[in-house]
Amino acid sequence: MRFVDEYRSGRVAANVVREIRRLQTRPWVIMEVCGGQTHSIVKHGLDRLLPDGIELVHGPGCPVCVTSLEMIDKAHAIAMRSDVIFTSFGDMLRVPGSETDLFSLRSRGADVRIVYTPLDCLKIARANRDKKIVFFAVGFETTAPANAMAVWQAAREGVKNFSILVSHVLVPPAIAAILQSPQNRVQGFLGPGHVCTIMGYREYESLSQRYHVPIVITGFEPLDILEGTLLVVRQLESKRAEVENQYARAVERGGNRAAQRLVGEVFEICDRKWRGVGSIPKSGYKLRYEFRDYDAERLFDVKEIDTKEPAVCISGKILKGIKKPHDCPAFGSACTPQRPLGATMVSAEGACAAYYAYGRHLNGEAASPTA
Amino acid sequence: MCLGIPGKILDCFAANGLRMATVQFGGITRQACLQYVPDAQIGDYVVVHVGFAISKLDEEEASRTYRLLEEIGQLLELETPAVDDPPDGEEK
Numbered sequence A: 001m002r003f004v005d006e007y008r009s010g011r012v013a014a015n016v017v018r019e020i021r022r023l024q025t026r027p028w029v030i031m032e033v034c035g036g037q038t039h040s041i042v043k044h045g046l047d048r049l050l051p052d053g054i055e056l057v058h059g060p061g062c063p064v065c066v067t068s069l070e071m072i073d074k075a076h077a078i079a080m081r082s083d084v085i086f087t088s089f090g091d092m093l094r095v096p097g098s099e100t101d102l103f104s105l106r107s108r109g110a111d112v113r114i115v116y117t118p119l120d121c122l123k124i125a126r127a128n129r130d131k132k133i134v135f136f137a138v139g140f141e142t143t144a145p146a147n148a149m150a151v152w153q154a155a156r157e158g159v160k161n162f163s164i165l166v167s168h169v170l171v172p173p174a175i176a177a178i179l180q181s182p183q184n185r186v187q188g189f190l191g192p193g194h195v196c197t198i199m200g201y202r203e204y205e206s207l208s209q210r211y212h213v214p215i216v217i218t219g220f221e222p223l224d225i226l227e228g229t230l231l232v233v234r235q236l237e238s239k240r241a242e243v244e245n246q247y248a249r250a251v252e253r254g255g256n257r258a259a260q261r262l263v264g265e266v267f268e269i270c271d272r273k274w275r276g277v278g279s280i281p282k283s284g285y286k287l288r289y290e291f292r293d294y295d296a297e298r299l300f301d302v303k304e305i306d307t308k309e310p311a312v313c314i315s316g317k318i319l320k321g322i323k324k325p326h327d328c329p330a331f332g333s334a335c336t337p338q339r340p341l342g343a344t345m346v347s348a349e350g351a352c353a354a355y356y357a358y359g360r361h362l363n364g365e366a367a368s369p370t371a
Numbered sequence B: 001m002c003l004g005i006p007g008k009i010l011d012c013f014a015a016n017g018l019r020m021a022t023v024q025f026g027g028i029t030r031q032a033c034l035q036y037v038p039d040a041q042i043g044d045y046v047v048v049h050v051g052f053a054i055s056k057l058d059e060e061e062a063s064r065t066y067r068l069l070e071e072i073g074q075l076l077e078l079e080t081p082a083v084d085d086p087p088d089g090e091e092k
């Protein structure tokens, strides 16, 4: 394992691991809820560095992965229209819907463009008045302020040929859904640092109290993750359940008020379907009624498409921390990042794709204890 | 896709009524919106996510985080071609 800085060297990491080992009296299952953290854990082998009894399971923290198949199919239906310029972040292009992906649609002539920021869509809209510009608004709380600003700005400027297909998801309701599941194994959480930069962590305090579960808001660097794990283990061993902030250098309890204010003006909370998991109550954003003219789902009236995941795929269980990629018979054989079958393989931040990227399909690793 | 990338504010300007900045990330510069960090100034380091600065941070933290993102291959979004707007008054 290689750390970026000398002063944050392997020695510090080794001390943290030693402290975890000293404290730990029994096995614990801890979930990280951020795709960036998952990536970092697998890349640096942090899960293998931890003592045997500490199991890290990977949560639903990749918005690309959890965007429902129905929503992706709707995106494809809209992108195929000749009067539409369909815009998206780059990581959605290869995500397969029931039949195709945006990348293939583009090669078949659809006008699909990758944008760096949703504000780019307004520039495209101003330059192409005869076309309808539709943006695929996916993401967690971190991305919502950007997408809210694009809509708010379009309304302010009177840009009429712009709309968004909203598939926003929220982290706290997903954590609640995991904890409510009868099969739940997760005993403590590493909270998503960058999501909390925006939202703060008040909501996590009520979750922690309600379910009596430790939540430590954690960054995504290797040492952050080890420190976050130590704080969770310390709480578990002393039977405490509270919210702690390992990532204080980036996260304040109240979050970014300016961002929250605009998100609240443009979006409201709704039920949302998660790929692999199903519908979770109050787990997404939709546009407020005042902004209905920017709602692509309403403007294009795309039908509900009934879609099914392949039966072999256990990504739903992986997203809830019940299973690991190795428990899936298709992992690395029938299912690869080039030909993904399910949610957790479609983006580099999904657990299956991260395991694959770092060669874990090659060395047979023990499946999870419940497998 | 939720990770922000730290960069340095080189200049500030208004475009279409929004407070914007040119932000330097390693060898690349991009435009970013400053509406969510109203007190950010030239020379400050900010975390930028999909074209929006979402928080400030200090220089040391910024450079360490940047190198780490580079190492885990999370800088891809910076490779997306820019659709840059000229500042107010010089609309193309």
Ligand code: SF4
Binding pocket: A312, A313, A314, A315, A318, A325, A328, A329, A330, A331, A332, A335, A336, A340, A341, A342, A343, A344, A345, A346, A352
């Ligand atoms: S390896 Fe593929 S099929 Fe198996 S759980 Fe992961 S995404 Fe689903």
